Each structure stands twice: as C-alpha cells, then as structure tokens.
Amino acid sequence: MAKKLHLNAFEMNCLGHLSHGLWAHPADQRWRYKDLSYWTELAALLERGKFDTLFIADVLGIYDVYGNSKDAALRNAVQIPANDPALIVPPMAHVTNHLGFAVTSSTSYEHPFAFARRMSTLDHLTKGRIAWNIVTSYLPNAAHNFGYSEMMNHDERYELAEEFLEVVYKLWEGSWEDNAVIIDKNNRIYSDPNKVHKIEHNGKYFNVQGPHMSEPSLQRTPVLYQAGTSSRGKAFAARHAECVFVTGTDTSIMKRQIADIRRQAEEIGRDPSKIKFFTPLVAVVGETREEAEQKMKVLSSYYSHEGAMVLFGSGTGYDLAAYSDDSYLEGPRNHVQSIAERFSKNAPNPRTVGEIRQSLNHLRGTGLYVVGTATEIADQLQQWIEETDLDGFNVRQVISPGTLEDFIDLVVPELQKRGVFRKEYEEGTTFRERLYSADSGRLPDSHPAAKYRRQA
Amino acid sequence: MAKKLHLNAFEMNCLGHLSHGLWAHPADQRWRYKDLSYWTELAALLERGKFDTLFIADVLGIYDVYGNSKDAALRNAVQIPANDPALIVPPMAHVTNHLGFAVTSSTSYEHPFAFARRMSTLDHLTKGRIAWNIVTSYLPNAAHNFGYSEMMNHDERYELAEEFLEVVYKLWEGSWEDNAVIIDKNNRIYSDPNKVHKIEHNGKYFNVQGPHMSEPSLQRTPVLYQAGTSSRGKAFAARHAECVFVTGTDTSIMKRQIADIRRQAEEIGRDPSKIKFFTPLVAVVGETREEAEQKMKVLSSYYSHEGAMVLFGSGTGYDLAAYSDDSYLEGPRNHVQSIAERFSKNAPNPRTVGEIRQSLNHLRGTGLYVVGTATEIADQLQQWIEETDLDGFNVRQVISPGTLEDFIDLVVPELQKRGVFRKEYEEGTTFRERLYSADSGRLPDSHPAAKYRRQA
Numbered sequence: 001m002a003k004k005l006h007l008n009a010f011e012m013n014c015l016g017h018l019s020h021g022l023w024a025h026p027a028d029q030r031w032r033y034k035d036l037s038y039w040t041e042l043a044a045l046l047e048r049g050k051f052d053t054l055f056i057a058d059v060l061g062i063y064d065v066y067g068n069s070k071d072a073a074l075r076n077a078v079q080i081p082a083n084d085p086a087l088i089v090p091p092m093a094h095v096t097n098h099l100g101f102a103v104t105s106s107t108s109y110e111h112p113f114a115f116a117r118r119m120s121t122l123d124h125l126t127k128g129r130i131a132w133n134i135v136t137s138y139l140p141n142a143a144h145n146f147g148y149s150e151m152m153n154h155d156e157r158y159e160l161a162e163e164f165l166e167v168v169y170k171l172w173e174g175s176w177e178d179n180a181v182i183i184d185k186n187n188r189i190y191s192d193p194n195k196v197h198k199i200e201h202n203g204k205y206f207n208v209q210g211p212h213m214s215e216p217s218l219q220r221t222p223v224l225y226q227a228g229t230s231s232r233g234k235a236f237a238a239r240h241a242e243c244v245f246v247t248g249t250d251t252s253i254m255k256r257q258i259a260d261i262r263r264q265a266e267e268i269g270r271d272p273s274k275i276k277f278f279t280p281l282v283a284v285v286g287e288t289r290e291e292a293e294q295k296m297k298v299l300s301s302y303y304s305h306e307g308a309m310v311l312f313g314s315g316t317g318y319d320l321a322a323y324s325d326d327s328y329l330e331g332p333r334n335h336v337q338s339i340a341e342r343f344s345k346n347a348p349n350p351r352t353v354g355e356i357r358q359s360l361n362h363l364r365g366t367g368l369y370v371v372g373t374a375t376e377i378a379d380q381l382q383q384w385i386e387e388t389d390l391d392g393f394n395v396r397q398v399i400s401p402g403t404l405e406d407f408i409d410l411v412v413p414e415l416q417k418r419g420v421f422r423k424e425y426e427e428g429t430t431f432r433e434r435l436y437s438a439d440s441g442r443l444p445d446s447h448p449a450a451k452y453r454r455q456a
Numbered sequence: 457m458a459k460k461l462h463l464n465a466f467e468m469n470c471l472g473h474l475s476h477g478l479w480a481h482p483a484d485q486r487w488r489y490k491d492l493s494y495w496t497e498l499a500a501l502l503e504r505g506k507f508d509t510l511f512i513a514d515v516l517g518i519y520d521v522y523g524n525s526k527d528a529a530l531r532n533a534v535q536i537p538a539n540d541p542a543l544i545v546p547p548m549a550h551v552t553n554h555l556g557f558a559v560t561s562s563t564s565y566e567h568p569f570a571f572a573r574r575m576s577t578l579d580h581l582t583k584g585r586i587a588w589n590i591v592t593s594y595l596p597n598a599a600h601n602f603g604y605s606e607m608m609n610h611d612e613r614y615e616l617a618e619e620f621l622e623v624v625y626k627l628w629e630g631s632w633e634d635n636a637v638i639i640d641k642n643n644r645i646y647s648d649p650n651k652v653h654k655i656e657h658n659g660k661y662f663n664v665q666g667p668h669m670s671e672p673s674l675q676r677t678p679v680l681y682q683a684g685t686s687s688r689g690k691a692f693a694a695r696h697a698e699c700v701f702v703t704g705t706d707t708s709i710m711k712r713q714i715a716d717i718r719r720q721a722e723e724i725g726r727d728p729s730k731i732k733f734f735t736p737l738v739a740v741v742g743e744t745r746e747e748a749e750q751k752m753k754v755l756s757s758y759y760s761h762e763g764a765m766v767l768f769g770s771g772t773g774y775d776l777a778a779y780s781d782d783s784y785l786e787g788p789r790n791h792v793q794s795i796a797e798r799f800s801k802n803a804p805n806p807r808t809v810g811e812i813r814q815s816l817n818h819l820r821g822t823g824l825y826v827v828g829t830a831t832e833i834a835d836q837l838q839q840w841i842e843e844t845d846l847d848g849f850n851v852r853q854v855i856s857p858g859t860l861e862d863f864i865d866l867v868v869p870e871l872q873k874r875g876v877f878r879k880e881y882e883e884g885t886t887f888r889e890r891l892y893s894a895d896s897g898r899l900p901d902s903h904p905a906a907k908y909r910r911q912a
Contacts, residue, residue, distance in 0.1 A: 013577070015646060024641040031639070034580040034673075036550050060570070062667060070667065071649035081637075081647070081671035083577040084570075090547045091581075094492050113601045114516070114540075114566055121469070121539040124490040125547075144665035145569045181537075183487070185480040188760060190471060191537070193527035209600035211518060211526065215537035217490075304644060 002420045003385055006276060006392030006435070007412075008102065009046050009404060012057040014082035018280075018365055019398050020307025022299065023077055028399040034083070036091050043092035045401055046099050049408030050422050052435065053100035053131060054092065055225070055394055056085040060109060061142030066306075066313035067321040070141075076307035086118060093126040100431035102131035102225050102243075107164035108157055109137060109146040113208050116171040119222050120214035128218030128430030128441045133225040134240070136161050139314055158232045163203045165240060165449075170199040172221045173443070174452035175212035191215070197454060218430050219441040221449050228261065238264030239448055242435070243276045245394065247366040251387040254279065258389045270446050274436060279384070280367030281393035284403070285410045289372045296371045299398050300363055308360040325354030363398060374414040382420060458876045459841055462732060462848030462891070463868075464558065465502050465860060468513040470538035474736075474821055475854050476763025478755065479533055484855040490539070492547050499548035501857055502555050505864030506878050508891065509556035509587060510548065511681070511850055512541040516565060517598030522762075522769035523777040526597075532763035542574060549582040556887035558587035558681050558699075563620035564613055565593060565602040569664050572627040575678050576670035584674030584886030584897045587699070589681040592617050595770055614688045619659045621696060621905075626655040628677045629899070630908035631668035647671070653910060674886050675897040677905050684717065694720035695904055698891070699732045701850065703822040707843040710735065714845045726902050730892060735840070736823030737849035740859070741866045745828045752827045755854050756819055764816040781810030819854060830870040838876060 015023045015030050022028050032038035046054055062080050063073040073080055089101045103122070105115060123130045136157035137143075143151040152160065180195035199210035227245035228237030237244045238261045248254045262272035284299065286292030309320050316339050318329055328351075329336045339356075351359075363369075370380045384390055397403040415421035426434040430441030443449050471479045471486050478484050488494035502510055518536050519529040529536055545557045559578070561571060579586045592613035593599075599607040608616065636651035655666035683701035684693030693700045694717045704710045718728035740755065742748030765776050772795050774785055784807075785792045795812075807815075819825075826836045840846055853859040871877035882890040886897030899905050 021644055023646060024644050034671075036546060036581050040550065060669070062669075069649075070652070070654075074647040074649040074652050075645045077646035080667075080669060082669050083580060084574045087543065087546050087574065087577045087581060090492060090543050091550045094496065094547045094550060109567065110570055111565065111567075111602055118540045118543065121543045124539060125492050125543060141665060144663075146567055147663045149663070188477055188480050189531045190479060190533035191530040193525075193530040196526070196530050198526075207600075207603045207605070209597060211536075213516070213518075213536060213538050215490075 002382065002418070003391070004422070005381065005385060005415065005420050006052045006278070007049075007421070008053045008055040008278060008392070008394045009042075009051055010055050010057070010280060010394035010396045011042070011400075012079065012082065013085050013088055014079055015077040016307065017057060017079065018311070018396055019303070019363065020076055020078055020311070021304025022302050022399055025299065025302045025399050027402050030397075030400045036088075039088045039092050040095045042401055042404070043096045043099055045404060045408065047096045049404070049412050050425060051099060051395075052392070053102045053431065055102040055131075055133065056088070056104060057133070058082070058085045058104035058106075058135075059139055059142065060106060060137055061139035061145050063139065063310045063314040064141055065317060065319050066310045068319060072306050072310045076304045076310060078307045078310045086122060089122055089130070090125050093129065098129075098425040098434070100129045100131055100223070100434075101126060102133050102223070104133040104135055106135050106137040106142075107161040108152065109142065112164050112167040112206060113171070113210075116168045117213050119168075120172065120212070120217050120220075123217035123219050123222060124214070128432070130219065131223035131225050131243070131431060133227075134161065134165075135227070154230065155232055158236055160205050161236065163205045166203070166452075167199070167201050167206050167208050169221065169449040169452045170201055171208070171210060171212040172216075173449050174454050175199055175210050176216050177454060178216065181215050219432050221443050223432050223435065229257075234261050235264060237261050238270070238275075239268060241275060242432075243278060245278050245280075246390075247279060249364075249366060249369075251384060254388040254390070262389075268448075271444070274444065276391040276435065277389065278392050278394050279388075279390055280365055281381070281395050282363055282365055282367070282369045282398065283377050283395065283407055283411060284371045284398065285374055285377055285406050287373065289376065292371045292373065296363075303361070303363050305357075305361045309357070312356075312360055320353060320357055323353040325352065325357065327353050329353065329356070365396065367396075368393065374410040377411050378414045378418060378420075381415070382418070458838065458874070459847070460878070461837065461841060461871065461876050462508045462734070463505075463877070464509045464511040464734060464848070464850045465498075465507055466511050466513070466736060466850035466852045467498070467856075468535065468538065469541050469544055470535055471533040472535065472763065473513060474767070474852055475759070475819065476532055476534055476767070477760025478758050478855055481755065481758045481855050483858050486853075486856045492544075495544045495548050496551045498857055498860070499552050499555055501860060501864065503552045505860070505868050506881060507555060507851075508848070509558045509887065511558040511587075511589065512544070512560060513589070514538070514541045514560035514562075514591075515595055515598065516562060516593055517595035517601050519595065519766045519770040520597055521773060521775050522766045524775060528762050528766045532760045532766060534763045534766045542578060545578055545586070546581045549585065554585075554881040554890070556585045556587055556679070556890075557582060558589050558679070560589040560591055562591050562593040562598075563617040564608065565598065568620050568623040568662060569627070572624045573669050575624075576628065576668070576673050576676075579673035579675050579678060580670070584888070586675065587679035587681050587887060589683075590617065590621070590696070591683070610686065611688055614692055616661050617692065619661045622659070622908075623655075623657050623662050623664050625677065625905040625908045626657055627664070627666060627668040629905050630910050631655055631666050632672050633910060634672065637671050675888050677899050679888050679891065685713075690717050691720060693717050694726070694731075695724060697731060698888075699734060701734050701736075702846075703735060705820075705822060705825075707840060710844040710846070718845075724904075727900070730900065732847040732891065733845065734848050734850050735844075735846055736821055737837070737851050738819055738821055738823070738825045738854065739833050739851065739863055739867060740827045740854065741830055741833055741862050743829065745832065748827045748829065752819075759817070759819050761813075761817045765813070768812075768816055776809060776813055779809040781808065781813065783809050785809065785812070821852065823852075824849065830866040833867050834870040834874060834876075837871070838874070
C-alpha cells in the first residue's frame with residue numbers, strides 16, 4: 001500500500017516569505033498579511049483542502065549580508081516587514097476545527113518560562129492543534145537585536161537549545177500531574193496543591209523555579225518540528241523532533257539524510273517511523289502542461305533575483321555582491337559543496353559565482369519543483385516519497401492564495417483518488433492524534449520529554 | 457456639563473482574577489477561560505455595552521507569601537492557572553469593530569525587541585485598538601521563574617522600565633518613517649531603505665540594534681496604561697501614562713493622588729486633562745435595592761476569605777497566617793498605614809490583624825463598591841467622578857459574564873440617559889482617537905516618545 005502523505009502550507013507573517021518579488025503580482029493577496037481576514041480565509045481554505053497544518057516561519061532580524069547592507073532586503077520586502085507568528089493562530093483556530101498550526105520560535109533569544117506559557121495557551125485555545133518549529137536563529141542582526149555583540153557559535157546555540165528544551169519539558173510534562181486539576185466545587189478546591197510542582201531547574205543558561213502557570217493542555221508538549229541539516233542539527237532532530245524538514249534538490253542525498261536521522265532516533269530508543277519528514281514543494285498546476293508552463297512564465301517575470309541573493313547571503317554567509325561572475329566562493333570545500341548541493345540539482349563542483357547567481361534566478365528553491373498537470377504533479381510527489389522515504393511536503397505559495405487554491409482544487413483530488421491523501425480528517429481531537437492515528441495527544445513514553453513526567 | 461465617563465472591563469486570562477472563590481458559583485462561566493468562545497462572547501457583549509476596552513491583567517508567578525506556601529493559591533485558583541493575555545486578543549478583535557484591548561506586560565522579564573513586535577502585530581491585527589498596561593512585576597516567584605535569585609528592588613525595576621520604554625519608543629516611533637512604506641509595484645520597491653533606521657540603542661540594561669521588524673501600525677505606540685501608587689510610580693505615570701489606575705476607598709485620598717499626577721504631568725509639558733484616571737468598580741445591581749442586596753448575599757457566600765489573604769500576602773508582603781488576631785503588622789508606620797488605607801475606608805490606625813483579616817472577608821476590594829439599583833449606582837459613579845476627578849471605572853466581574861450583563865443591561869442605559877456615557881462609539885478608527893476625540897491615532901507631540909520620531 002502506498003504511504004499516506006502529509007501536507008503543510010508553508011507561510012510566514014510577512015509579505016514575501018520565499019517568493020521574492022511576487023508581492024507585486026496583481027493577483028497576490030499577501031499585502032493583506034496585516035489583516036485578520038487574510039489569515040482566517042487562508043485557514044478555511046486549508047481546512048477545505050484537508051491540509052495537516054499551516055506552518056508559519058519566522059526570523060528575528062534583517063538579512064544584511066548581501067551588499068553588506070539592509071537595503072536590498074527592505075526594497076524587496078525579503079522577510080521584512082515581518083510580524084509575530086503566534087498571534088495570528090487563535091483567530092484561525094476560531095474558524096477551523098482540524099487544521100494544525102506550527103509556530104516557529106527560537107530557543108536563542110526568548111525566555112523559556114514565558115514561551116512555555118504562550119504555547120500552553122495556544123494549545124488550550126486551539127484544543128490541541130499546536131506544533132512548535134524549534135529554531136536556533138542564524139541571523140547576526142537577530143543577535144544584535146537581543147543584546148549580543150556577536151552570535152553564539154552554531155554548537156553553543158544547540159547546547160543552549162538542549163537546555164531550553166529541558167526547561168520547557170519540565171514545565172509542560174512535569175509541573176502539573178494529570179489529575180492535579182480536580183475542580184471540586186463542594187470543597188472549593190480547583191487544583192490539588194500536592195500535585196502541582198515547582199520544577200527548580202538550575203542549569204548553565206537558565207534558572208527556573210516554576211510551577212508552570214498554565215494547567216495541562218490536551219497535548220501538553222506541542223508537536224515538535226525541526227530542520228536539522230548539520231550533524232549537530234541531525235542529532236538534535238533525532239532526539240527531539242516529531243516532524244523534520246529536509247531540503248535539497250537531489251533525492252539520493254535526501255534519502256541518506258532521512259535514513260541517517262531515522263537510524264539515530266532508533267539508536268536512542270525512539271520509533272523511527274514516528275518521525276515524519278517534509279521537504280518544500282513549489283507546484284504550479286495547469287489543465288495542460290503548456291498552461292502550467294505559461295502560468296509559471298508569468299509568475300517568474302515578477303521574481304526578484306536580488307531578493308534571492310539577499311536570502312542566499314544571510315543563509316550561507318556569502319555576499320554575492322562582493323564576487324565577480326568568474327570567481328569561486330572562498331571557504332572550506334565541504335561547506336562550499338554543501339551550499340551547491342542545497343541550491344541546485346546535479347551541480348558541477350566547484351561552481352563559479354556566475355553559475356550560482358544564475359541558479360538563484362528561479363522560483364524553484366530547495367526542494368521539489370514541478371510545473372505541470374495534476375497527474376504529473378501527483379506522480380512526482382509519489383516518486384519523491386518512494387525515492388527518499390519522505391512523508392510529505394511543505395507547499396510554498398508563489399502567489400497567495402492562488403497557489404494553494406489551485407493545489408487544493410486540482411492536485412488534492414488527484415491524490416485523494418489515488419488513496420494517498422486523506423478525504424476526511426482522521427479521528428482524534430488533537431493534531432498529534434491525527435498525525436499518528438493515535439489515541440492520545442500526548443508524547444509517547446519513548447520521547448525524551450517523557451522522563452520529566454511525575455505521576456503517581 | 458457633566459464629565460463623560462469611560463468604562464473598561466477588568467479581566468484576566470484565568471479562573472479567578474479578584475473574585476476569589478466565585479468560580480464555584482453555578483452561574484459563573486469563567487471555567488471556560490481556556491475556550492476561544494468565552495472570550496469572543498465576552499468581547500461581543502462589551503461592544504454591545506459600548507465599553508472602551510477589555511483590560512486584561514497578568515502575573516508571571518505564583519502568590520506564595522500566605523502560609524509561606526503556594527498551596528492556598530492553587531486550592532483557590534488565585535490567578536493560577538493563568539494563561540497568556542495577548543493571545544486572546546486577535547480572536548476578540550475578529551468579532552468586534554470598536555472595542556479596545558489593554559494587555560498587561562511586564563518590563564522586568566521579557567525582551568523589548570520581541571515585545572515591541574508583538575504589540576505592533578496586535579495593533580495591525582486590531583487596526584489600532586491596542587493598549588499596553590505597563591507593569592514592573594512584584595512577585596518574588598516571577599523573579600525566580602526568570603532566572604533571578606532575588607527580585608530587583610522597587611526603584612531599580614523602575615529604572616529598568618524607563619530604559620525598556622526608551623527602547624520600544626525608538627522601535628515604534630523612530631525606526632520607520634511615516635512614508636517609508638511606498639509599495640511601488642512598478643519599480644518593485646516595498647520599503648524605502650533610506651527611511652528605515654536601525655535604532656542602535658546601547659544602554660545599561662539593553663543593547664538593541666534594530667530596525668524594528670514591523671512596519672508602522674495605526675497607533676505605532678499602543679495607548680499606555682499604568683498603575684502608579686508609590687512616588688516613583690506616580691512620577692513614571694506622569695511621564696508616560698495615558699490612562700492611570702488608582703485604587704483606594706477614600707475619595708479625598710484619591711483626589712489628592714489624581715491631582716498630584718496631573719500636576720507632575722503638566723510640569724513636564726504634558727496636557728494634564730489628557731491623562732485618564734480609572735479605579736476598580738464592584739457594582740451589583742437589582743431592580744430594587746433589596747434585590748441587589750439579596751443577590752450580593754448569595755454571591756458573597758461563595759467568596760473565599762483564604763483567597764483574599766493569598767492576594768493580600770503577595771500584594772503587601774505580609775503573611776497573615778503568621779500573626780495572631782490581636783497583633784499588629786510589623787514594619788514602618790507609613791507602610792502599614794498605606795496598606796490600611798488601600799484596604800478599607802476610614803480605617804482606624806493602627807488596626808489589629810484581626811480587623812484587617814475581617815476587612816478582607818468581603819468582595820468590595822480597593823475601589824468603588826456599590827450594591828443597589830441602576831439609579832443608585834449611576835449616582836455613586838457620578839459622585840466619585842465629581843469628588844475625585846476620576847475619568848472612569850474598571851468594572852470587575854463577580855460572576856462572569858453575569859456581572860457585566862447586568863451592568864450593561866441596567867446601569868449603562870441609565871448613564872446614557874444622563875448623557876454621561878456614549879450611546880454610540882465616537883468617530884475614529886483607533887482606540888486613541890476615540891479616547892481623546894482626536895483626529896489621529898498617534899501620540900501627541902508633547903509625549904516623551906515623540907522625541908524619538910525621525911521625520912523629514
């Protein structure tokens with residue numbers, strides 16, 4: 001039987017997430033990102049399309065490597081302006097019943113005590129439909145916005161993230177026992193104080209006394225998303241993540257990445273099949289391939305090459321404005337090669353900067369890119385899943401909500417017809433229950449968070 | 457002409473804000489605080505009643521002075537469990553058009569960069585209906601939740617708050633010029649980079665580079681609320697606040713407090729009439745006074761005396777469990793006297809602990825308390841405004857939403873008939889425009905935040 005696939009919509013509370021320049025397209029509605037109705041309409045659309053979640057990316061600083069300046073990011077609205085990702089969730093939950101919401105939040109700059117309460121509040125308000133995309137932040141400007149003169153190095157960011165998770169696991173899983181809230185109206189006892197615990201965390205980065213301010217929500221710990229590409233990142237994902245993002249354009253490399261993380265998860269006692277892998281998807285669909293290609297041609301004419309170089313600059317640390325076309329990126333060969341692998345398929349290595357620049361002049365991005373009929377797109381999705389052991393896709397919007405409308409009206413029915421995508425939402429109240437067809441919204445006992453539980 | 461009065465509903469994202477024990481009353485709906493529909497229904501009710509705002513209190517720790525333990529707070533659900541106050545605002549904005557939302561947030565424990573973006577996001581999503589209740593946090597457990605071994609002293613909390621405000625003013629008022637967002641589709645320029653500025657704040661407590669991540673919202677700086685009772689607090693309110701909370705049961709003391717803050721505001725060049733003063737109100741209304749008194753008698757039978765002592769303990773620092781009834785509170789005479797003044801009218805000084813304990817066994821709280829007909833309540837409201845120069849009231853709920861339903865159905869029409877409360881919302885898109893019958897949602901030039909503006 002073919003593997004069931006999962007679909008997230010890939011969004012951000014801003015004008016231009018990854019489709020640089022498309023805000024200027026007359027049909028693009030993303031200029032309404034500041035309006036509640038943009039988000040409530042989008043959520044209703046996704047629930048009509050039986051999507052798993054709306055995934056909301058985030059950054060805490062400006063992309064200022066390209067041209068050694070913030071200017072190109074501002075001109076092209078590359079992830080700035082960008083508003084808070086969590087505050088749009090409750091109104092979307094108000095107009096939906098099944099759609100999950102994955103909120104990005106960094107472990108590097110906010111305090112775990114307040115963050116844990118925000119996530120518990122969201123899990124209460126959505127009745128258990130919250131996921132958290134764990135990031136450690138890679139923009140130097142974000143460090144400067146939060147009082148650091150320079151960014152922590154990559155491994156230290158992960159060390160801090162490990163402790164951050166320990167703190168929030170203690171708050172979510174360990175502070176309130178399952179039967180702490182007794183609501184005894186006769187004796188006027190709401191919570192049994194013997195079953196609500198301070199956590200008394202004293203660590204290298206955090207000291208947190210507790211107890212957690214929120215009573216237990218349906219999932220307690222939100223479903224955990226993470227993107228791990230470095231070896232430290234992959235180990236972190238294998239330990240903590242329930243959904244993992246992998247990027248790339250080469251299915252054989254992706255297959256190795258996925259297998260590697262599943263193997264590491266198994267080694268520490270987790271069920272490797274419980275970890276779901278996603279890659280970004282750009283799908284432009286037409287009734288015929290010619291129609292799809294024509295559509296893509298028009299969309300591409302709005303694409304901002306400068307915007308792509310802004311993103312590449314801060315994503316890789318390389319300022320392409322400082323190189324000539326016939327030069328090569330300087331740096332360790334492994335590093336340069338991994339960048340080439342992420343940004344284009346079957347790239348000859350080393351590539352000239354001119355070739356890299358050229359490869360960025362395209363909406364395709366770092367995942368699956370398909371232009372064609374619904375049949376062709378469904379074929380490609382299934383083929384990638386077979387070749388890589390992926391579980392699903394993060395569907396990027398080229399124009400919003402047009403891209404998702406087309407996908408939901410044309411591709412989703414084709415996937416449903418093939419029996420690889422749900423026709424109705426699975427049973428279960430919470431997102432975690434639906435994700436695993438499980439009968440509990442709680443983390444399994446094999447997850448490292450479970451050891452902080454304090455039950456009778 | 458009689459002064460127009462303003463009304464805020466006084467709430468908190470929890471079971472028991474100040475009406476300790478009433479969660480057990482069969483008509484109380486506050487057990488639904490975790491449900492979106494509790495909040496959307498409440499917001500719709502308040503808009504029907506033409507209220508200015510829903511004011512949402514908050515704490516970041518547990519009340520653990522009474523009995524030197526967290527237990528009584530948990531048993532009585534005294535502000536724990538308590539969820540995040542900001543996340544309930546967007547769904548309420550979704551179902552209303554005029555109601556303002558005042559969100560409490562502390563300057564002591566969260567970082568101003570992320571906080572500023574959250575408030576800008578709320579101001580965008582509500583189209584300019586956001587206020588911020590600035591607090592510095594007074595619970596020792598909150599300090600322990602955020603990594604401090606002991607609480608900063610009162611004056612240092614205010615010093616830090618001053619710098620926190622400087623940072624957020626720079627982000628809200630100074631980072632993006634008014635015409636920075638040009639949305640030039642032909643030339644594909646969303647923001648003019650020359651008009652978006654880093655703030656480069658380097659201070660004692662914070663280093664923040666910027667720019668602000670959010671484009672300017674309608675109000676930019678939210679309407680500023682604050683409760684200042686200490687001399688440091690009053691000076692802070694005179695400098696920054698647009699709405700000030702004063703508490704007490706003696707109108708002559710309140711009159712002096714209000715006059716003192718207005719005078720201090722005038723001394724630094726602010727229009728003293730622009731500062732609006734509010735005090736809490738408990739109003740239980742009946743068709744006859746007997747009916748109201750009977751209603752109050754039933755409500756009072758649910759009141760938790762222990763809950764009141766929990767709040768008193770952390771609010772004052774005195775653990776009444778450690779005193780005998782015939783003893784006196786130890787400490788500086790001024791301090792002990794100011795506590796007595798806050799907690800009961802015409803109190804003889806010094807009072808025995810037994811007398812204090814007795815005075816806490818009552819729903820009246822620290823503001824205006826009236827039980828009677830709509831006419832009697834309206835009379836009292838007008839009398840307090842005349843005697844003290846107050847501008848309005850924070851209406852506390854005894855049971856929710858029953859207290860507000862009664863108030864809106866019976867008292868509001870009486871106030872409208874007398875011409876002292878609006879029959880329809882004032883013109884103006886934003887909360888600040890309606891509050892001042894002004895033609896701009898922006899802070900006036902005389903406010904200290906205005907000096908951070910960077911205009912051509």
